[in-house]
Amino acid sequence: MAWIGVAEAARRLGVGSARVHQRIADGSLSARRIGSQWAIDESSLALVAERHRPGRPLSERSAWYLIAAGSSDAEALSGATAVERGRAEKRLAELLSRFTGQVVLTEVELRESARDLRLLLRNRAQRRLWRASVRDLPDLREDRRIALSGLSDPHSGIASGDLVEGYVEGGQVEALVHDYLLVEEVAESRANVVLHIGRHVSAAGEGRSLLLLAADLVEYRRPREEARAAELLSELANSRIENDPSGESHDRPT
Known part of the structure; x- marks a missing residue:
């Protein structure tokens, strides 16, 4: 993970430093304090810039x-x-x-x-991050309320054993959070549960779609x-x- 300062983040986004501080405060930029200065996760900077590029996502x-x-x-x-x-x-x-x-x-x-x-x-689903106890990950992976995808799909070829990723119907999220004591995270580096929340869980799942799996993988913004x-x-x-x-x-x- 690469970290940059507020001034550099402002330069790349084409905004003032005050706007960068606002984005840190509202959580759209992942950052941490180092002494009296803010260090910003460069990958979250890319996400903000992408959201403001020309073009419109599908419904x-x-x-x-x-x-x-x-x-x-x-x-x-x-x-x-x-x-x-x-x-x-x-x-x-x-x-x-x-x-x-x-x-x-x-x-x-x-x-x-x-x-x-x-x-x-x-807009296919809302992607949210949580942290669970490592001991609960095997049970989460077997929970039938979650349609495994992304790095939890063996078809990815880079499946991760220390992370659970999948699609969940919106009405099931609260119960999952309660059952596994999930703590919501902002920074991807601290999360070990990635849930895509929407109304089309039946269309997701292991190996169902190469296109969907590719879409899940590019969300990580890693080479x-x-x-x-x-x-x-x-x-x-x-x-x-x-x-x-x-x-x-x-x-x-x-």
Whole structure:
């Protein structure tokens, strides 16, 4: 983790130091005091900057139709109109276009593709961080209220045993917090439970969607996870071509 000062953070964001202090106070910038000075987590700075870049994320509904199109989930797409299905397929083709073939992306292209994926699917669920007792992690991982994803999905190839990540229906969060005495965290470095809270838990889960797994991984904003996400998108792009070069019908990836 890299730390920077208030003046440098203000320069990068193009705001005054007072605005940086406001963001520290409201929790949108992760920071800690070192003596009389604030040190800001550079990764949280990237998140704030990304939220203010041009472009608009998809709505929750459109995001999940895009995810369903990526996994050829006819059941999940059954509620979509013909226009919505067409838009989902078009967006998917645009998203995967840079990953088709044996393309090796540069470091800059990897960061850009990760940023674009985060923006596009930001509204699929609310991502929140907690800390649990290490002794409770095995039980959390087996709790059927959580559909494992991200670094808890073996398909990620970088599954983490000291962290639980998954999708949870909004109505289940309070009970999980109570049952496992979860303490909400702001800094990712202190969290060992990552929950994506929304209404589409049934569409998540281990291996259900390469696109969803890639979206989970890029949320970490680390080179290893972003590189693995690119590999997953490349796998998805090329499997769609192999299954149907016309791009009109595709089998669900396994």
